[in-house]
Amino acid sequence: MKSVDITHRLNVFQEACERLGLKITHQRMEIYRAVIMTENHPDAVSVYHRVKKRIPMISLDTVYRNLKLLAKHGLISIVGLSQESLRFDGNMTPHHHFACVKCGMIRDFNSPAIGHLPIPEEVKGFGSPVSVHLEVKGLCATCKKSSRRN
Amino acid sequence: MKSVDITHRLNVFQEACERLGLKITHQRMEIYRAVIMTENHPDAVSVYHRVKKRIPMISLDTVYRNLKLLAKHGLISIVGLSQESLRFDGNMTPHHHFACVKCGMIRDFNSPAIGHLPIPEEVKGFGSPVSVHLEVKGLCATCKKSSRRN
DNA sequence: CATGATAATAAGAATTATTCCTAATTGAGA
DNA sequence: TCTCAATTAGGAATAATTCTTATTATCATG
Secondary structure, three states: OOHHHHHHHHHHHHHHHHHHOOOOOHHHHHHHHHHHHOOOOOEHHHHHHHHHOOOOOOOHHHHHHHHHHHHHOOOOEEOOOOOOOOEEEOOOOOOEEEEEOOOOOEEEEOOHHHHOOOOOHHHHHHEEEEEEEEEEEEEEHHHHHHHHHO | OOHHHHHHHHHHHHHHHHHHOOOOOHHHHHHHHHHHHOOOOOEHHHHHHHHHOOOOOOOHHHHHHHHHHHHHOOOOEEOOOOOOOOEEEOOOOOOEEEEEOOOOOEEEEOOHHHHOOOOOHHHHHHEEEEEEEEEEEEEEHHHHHHHHHO
């Protein structure tokens, strides 16, 4: 990404923080910057090491706290289903998943339309695809109800 | 799932183990059975508790070991991208992922076709979808090369 | 059916990822 | 500038997963 783009995105980020009532701290800015500058979807520890070069006293907890906070506010996202532990699936027939971001509930669904999706040529350049799943994230009906009560 | 179906799947599983040279142990059978009988994509600890009712001395390690082994052989699957830690994404424009199951590399791709997929009505009954990602799992070019060497 | 090679297991220690706790610091509005 | 709630650093705590080792069980073969 070009440095003018980075600057622009940092400005947009700053405005978003103001709008959301999040304080604009040095740490928060650098953590965000590290995420958008890293192409390959870093984990928290990678972000930590990267930010440490600019803020040597940064704590890993601060990195985790901000990454989660920013993800919660939709300023960055978590790759995949954001589960804290591995989950297993005995259904080996083609299907897809709906996952609740709050309680972790996962439901299967099929879709003939999705069944024969065209995988772009580009992807074959990355390697050999083995499986294809559509992952729909959202709030399940139960969690939606309980969050309205608050 | 009906009990005749369970029985049938256990038979198929047993044949698969024979074909793959995996020994048919009591623990392995019960672990597989627990996974296919649980609709909601259990994590390892849930499987452990379920199996413990039938094999009180089962160890958690055995559960993990078998779940991973069965997943490796394609007898069950791991939900999502099978990552061991959370990974973050600063790209908030619509895109999809190719993930290498061996080294964890993730690459983005877009697809206009996937962009306006019809989400089945069924899914709206589960809750409110927020994001939709296609997750393609496979072996990346580099890992494919290095595994051929062995 | 006995037996030996080897895969698999139990139990607990070790490792890794993530979150919590607390005291000190800081950003931003009055 | 002053104040206060939000944020931070640092280390302890927790949770998830893997490793180590001694023992046991499976299954091919005699």
